[in-house]
Amino acid sequence: QKEVEQNSGPLSVPEGAIASLNCTYSDRVSQSFFWYRQYSGKSPELIMSIYSNGDKEDGRFTAQLNKASQYVSLLIRDSQPSDSATYLCAVNRGTGSARQLTFGSGTQLTVLP
Amino acid sequence: SAVISQKPSRDICQRGTSLTIQCQVDSQVTMMFWYRQQPGQSLTLIATANQGSEATYESGFVIDKFPISRPNLTFSTLTVSNMSPEDSSIYLCSVSDGTSGVRGAQYFGPGTRLLVL
Numbered sequence: 001q002k003e004v005e006q007n008s009g010p011l012s013v014p015e016g017a018i019a020s021l022n023c024t025y026s027d028r029v030s031q032s033f034f035w036y037r038q039y040s041g042k043s044p045e046l047i048m049s050i051y052s053n054g055d056k057e058d059g060r061f062t063a064q065l066n067k068a069s070q071y072v073s074l075l076i077r078d079s080q081p082s083d084s085a086t087y088l089c090a091v092n093r094g095t096g097s098a099r100q101l102t103f104g105s106g107t108q109l110t111v112l113p
Numbered sequence: 114s115a116v117i118s119q120k121p122s123r124d125i126c127q128r129g130t131s132l133t134i135q136c137q138v139d140s141q142v143t144m145m146f147w148y149r150q151q152p153g154q155s156l157t158l159i160a161t162a163n164q165g166s167e168a169t170y171e172s173g174f175v176i177d178k179f180p181i182s183r184p185n186l187t188f189s190t191l192t193v194s195n196m197s198p199e200d201s202s203i204y205l206c207s208v209s210d211g212t213s214g215v216r217g218a219q220y221f222g223p224g225t226r227l228l229v230l
């Protein structure tokens with residue numbers, strides 16, 4: 001089992017729809033969870049962080065965390081073509097250096113005009 | 114968050130040669146990391162660059178192939194040695210600082226795109 005798994009893409013949604021991206025992780029000790037956005041040819045950019053169970057909203061983005069089920073998700077409301085990118089889920093390592101992150105394989109999102 | 118620069122931004126190299134990639138941060142940071150991202154793939158951690166001591170390498174990566182230096186809290190280098198076409202990839206440095214930015218997050222440099230012929 002991979003340490004961090006994301007639902008395989010690519011994912012296509014129409015403009016204005018809600019895009020839902022999912023991620024599961026294997027290390028129950030992990031405490032910090034992040035979503036990064038990576039445009040083609042660019043480096044990853046941090047868009048959300050979450051540490052506690054529940055929802056965290058920031059503009060059109062909502063991160064959801066359920067530690068009991070070991071999953072974290074990202075919802076993008078009112079999706080725009082500019083949201084088209086690869087979204088990477090990252091989880092801190094529960095053992096060793098907690099500053100190290102493990103990344104999922106990414107989900108490629110396309111928002112259709 | 115810190116401003117991170119990398120040099121070179123891209124390079125084309127011949128097999129058997131070595132390339133040193135520089136990562137410069139505009140402020141002192143606690144942690145610096147080096148990643149590889151192969152085409153269409155996610156990020157793979159190569160090593161954690163430790164200031165004043167040897168880097169900590171991940172499984173599958175060795176110091177002879179990827180020597181790393183970190184002489185101070187704002188600068189690090191990664192060398193890709195004796196390159197082969199399989200080393201063609203994007204190399205990214207990232208930083209994490211316990212005193213600023215989002216807790217536990219890493220911030221990435223723009224990357225170095227390497228093609229080995």
